[in-house]
Amino acid sequence: MEMQKLYLLVPLAPLVGAAIAGLFCRVIPRWLAHTVTIAGVAVACLASYVIFKDVMAGNTYNGPVYQWLTSGDYHFEVGFLIDQLTVTMMLVVTSVSLMVHIYTIGYMQDDPGYNRFFSYISLFTFSMLMLVMSNNFMQLFFGWEAVGLVSYLLIGFWYTRPTAIFANLKAFLVNRVGDFGFILGIGLVLAHFGTLDYAAVFAKAPELAGNTTLALFGEGEGVALMTAICILLFIGAMGKSAQVPLHVWLPDSMEGPTPISALIHAATMVTAGIFMVARMSPLFELSNTALSFVIVIGSITALFMGFLGIIQNDIKRVVAYSTLSQLGYMTVALGVSAYSVAIFHLMTHAFFKALLFLGAGSVIIGMHHDQDIRNMGGLRKYMPITWITSLVGSLALIGTPFFSGFYSKDSIIESVALSHLPGAGFAYFSVMAGVFVTAFYSFRMYFLVFHGEERFGKAADHDAHAAHARTDAHDDHSAHGDAAAHHADDTHAEEHHGLAPGQKPHETPWVVTLPLVMLAIPSVIIGYIGIEPMLFGDFFKGAIFVDTEAHPVMEELAHHFHGAFAMATHAVTTAVFWLALLGVALSWFFYMKRPDIPAAIKSRCGPLYTLLENKYYFDKFNDVVFAGGARLLGRGLWKGGDAGLIDGIIVNGSVGLVRWFAAVARLFQSGHIYHYAFTMIIGVFVLMTLWVTRA
Amino acid sequence: MTLAEMQFQTPELRLASAEIFMLVMACLILMLDLFVKDRKRTVTFVATQLTLVGAAVVTFATTSGDIGYTFSNMYVGDLLGDVLKLLLYLTVIVVLFYSRGYILERPQMARGEYYALTLFATLGMMVMISANHFLTVYLGLELLSLSLYAMVAMNRDSVPATEAAMKYFVLGALASGLLLYGMSMIYGATGTLEITAVAERLYMGQVDRGILVFGLVFLVSGIAFKLGVVPFHMWIPDVYHGAPTAVTLFIATAPKLAAFAIVVRMLVNGLIVMAPDWQMMLILLSVLSMAIGNIAAIAQTNLKRMLAYSAISHMGFMLLGMVTGVANGDARFALNAYSSSMFYVVTYVLTSAGTFGMILLLARGGLESDELEDLKGLNKRSPWFAAMMMMMMFSMAGIPFFVGFFAKFSVLQAVVAAGYLWLALVAVFFSLIGCFYYLRVVKIMYFDQPTNSLPIIAPLDMKILMSANGLAVALLGIFPQALMSICAFALLRSL
């Protein structure tokens, strides 16, 4: 009983904070807004820790909290499923959220929307917790949509910037595509299982898996039910976790303030898709087709999004593309049935990627909101803490032995190597190549920002502005919108961009650096501590289901594992390590030693560069085919259907009919009492005639 | 059996203690008022409210959950009755609070008799709710009606009010006649007027169905008048419009609960065997009501009149739940269907109280402010109350996650479960038409320029109550289950 109250406390504490900060955002002072929200999240974090201890002791829980609505045989409930998987996510979400809350005090210091911002991020924490703690699909969907909503609000937080508005609209629309698949999947589950409760669905799944098919066209060949459900659910995950081709919104989401880029678009929300697939492991295990689909999508994302990171000049976009690539890694791990590895990577990634984002944010503060890495350089002298922590983050990201990222990423690569599912071969190539690419762009950014020549504070950064405008102005909106974006960016640039000539960057206040240090610690050690229990122990037993007969990846992986220390020392003999080292070395050579080489490559490989510059033309394609097509269709429907048929005949026609009828009814309501009485008599008469003659 | 042999049992008064308490207090308040010198009648007002609270305490204390009969089986005490009575007291308390400011500005209404009549009307409704005899149904109804006629006419110098009272009285008398005639036919067919006994005799068979159906037509007509469904609805717009708004508020809320109760008592408890017949009749009335109510409401420019037509359509919708209890001789869904109706009527009363309360809130200085025009730009004058009104309108329109949505949803579910898909479609269609005029109110409040920029002044108690009312509409939309369970449980223990 006590524990159940604690479960309830975890999501409710941030909600209360969000409500106080949000409802009274115009009234309460700033210190109160951040105090209540931080207190709320801190309470949630603490409670999650207690629950973690409790779950470690073997006390899992699955039960309803509140019955919302009974509709026939369906019960719509709010319920919690607390097991190892949930509790891992709860710890990650609350601790990263807590760090981000503290960090925000420094980052948003001068922003007029200070209270609103705190309210949003606390609300996000609540929604995310509802998502991970749910024990049924309905609540999952609620959390899913709620985090989407908050993400939408936060991307457009600076709502006076047209680029922010376009970005949040884009995120909203792309996520609708994913959610469409997701809700279809949930609908299929409800239709075939008759319940939305996880436990009941999982229990019934094997029996339905074998012989149920869905006929797509008439009576012909069908698709296995499980495959259909899993792929539809995964389409939802593709939207939320930004997998190709639904990834286009994530880079643009960097329009939002940096703290939320760290919290939502790196550490937590975008991993909701990964979490969901891991949670649904009993379903995914039943369909090899769906798993192969997952592998292919994941490996494409892992490699090709990494390439894009190489040519970005906006510090946040580099990190954003690396997030996309890492999400691809996690997806690949899911596809090869190494769910626990995916979750493990999710956790380590949450820490080091939040660290990298917050570090980038710290640099941005130091640079007075100039985000172009070509204007930086040599910052390590001025911002030592930021420098060290960013270095730690980058090392973790590229998988340096003993750092957290090494353990998770290496396990993914090994498990892909061991898988025999269709698509695994391609995936192995992708993740291997990805290692090199990751190392290259991470250290490109690191060197350009912290080392080398000091390029900031130069008056003549007009060129940089133009470049910045180009990155910001998206290809997916109309020429008119484009012009507006340029314009806004220009005014924005005039307001506060970069350092004045002669001005030096400075280290950020302690509220910013403290979270960096706090996140740097797990970024280093969590992998070493976590790998043995999480991957090879019984940690996820009961929470994640793997069909070891069909997909023996984890078992084989366990054979190769001889302890965390041995794994790290052994790494030196593997190709992975050398690929990463090569990436670092090459970036050092290119950007520190011979900056002319990248320029030369850029001019030689024009078409390739243009392809990358335009992000493989995904945005263009969407703009022309989907947006253009939709506009064309819309115009057609508007002119022909809406204006002609609906407005002209149905609406105006029925309005006319209703008006006429209403006028007649008014005429009856003459005010004469004998008319009224007579109407009543007629009523009795009609009833009498109808029934008496029948009887 | 001769008279001398007749066994008489002393009635068990405990069951009817709430009614007795109410009657005694009403008489006492009538006398107490003679000694009140205060023009505002604060003492009378407080005493009335305390009486209602006291009645609630008595009802609550005597609730047993079992079905008990007394007064020679003319009175039934059961959970359904107790729940409805508690809701009734609550409604009347709220109504009196809302009306307080309004009647103080009209010296002819601000008299002790107003409160006494309110209590007598409440007593009448309590009698209806607990009736187990056609005669008591009728007497309760008359007690209620007579009090209402007088209350409508109370503002003597207002011509519309007097006219409305006259119409209400004459048409009400006609309806009473129909009801009585129907009852006499049922007596003729079954030889008893006791509701449970009628049900028993019908079960045995051996009754003249022809005569029974004939009586049923009149009975349904009489009930239909009380509910205000087409074609017995003609009084509703005129009376709602003409009556002082405080009285309209009263008529539009509490009697709906009592009307629901007598439908359950007479048709379900007494004449369930005749369900196929009365269900068809009610379907006819219900469809007509939804059609005429929703469509005619569009043409109205007066808010009270618009709400009157909306009341007609809502009562039509509520009846849908009553018509789907027995389908093809199968009463499996009866509980679901009737409890959905009960939920509908309770939430309608809640929402209706809020909307008419808002008209009272806007009316100031002895003037009505019941035209749609008067709502123009309400958002600029008071964003909070505009938001409350908006929630009320959304709920009435049945927009999800307000309580009205769940009410409609559960009724429709019962309709579909009983196999009347076409009926559900018709209901949804007319509800969609109905959305138009509710949303028009919202549009007027939010997008039109105010013609009157005076801020809204209201006593604190009214503000709090109005806010609570609005929030209840929203909260019950999010947490409808508790109320739904109460309705289902009360019916389960009483049918």
Place this chain on the structure above:
Amino acid sequence: MEFKTFVFYFLSAILVFAALRVITSRNPVHAALFLVLAFFTASGVWLLLQAEFLAMALVLVYVGAVMVLFLFVVMMLDINLDRLREGFWGYLPMGAIIALLMVGEMGLVLGGNYLGLFESSVRQAGADESNVQAIGRLMFTEYVYPFELASVILLVGIVAAVALTQREKRKNKSVNPSQQVFVKARDRVRVLQMPAEKRD
């Protein structure tokens, strides 16, 4: 045909005729008197049913009290029945058709068993049984609840009548000389200035 039956039809015929005249006669006093006649014949029918007490009560209460009061009112007020009945002839055809159809339907239902002269199931009371006693016993035992309710209804009737007709009475009509002395011209006389209106 039994004598009782004959009496019944005789009285009923008069009753129906009197009732019709109540609504058709042009003179309101006549109409009221026809109503008295209707009550009388109705009480005669009740006598046939051995409801002596009710018959007496009907005569005493309705004829003796209510109708006399009613006649006073009718005679004191100048009611123009013709004006009240303005639309009567216009609505008559429609009303008559509906009325006839309804009567026809009623006949259909009630006919067969009920129009036929079936054996009355009314219990024949012995000569020693007191009608008054029987009514009183029933009223105060089995029907005590409706009886009390009826009394409450009457009470509400009184309250309503008082509430609707009572005006604040002026305590007395004596003048107050001291106030009279202080009256100024402007308290009593108001000079209005109105712009001349053009007549179109």
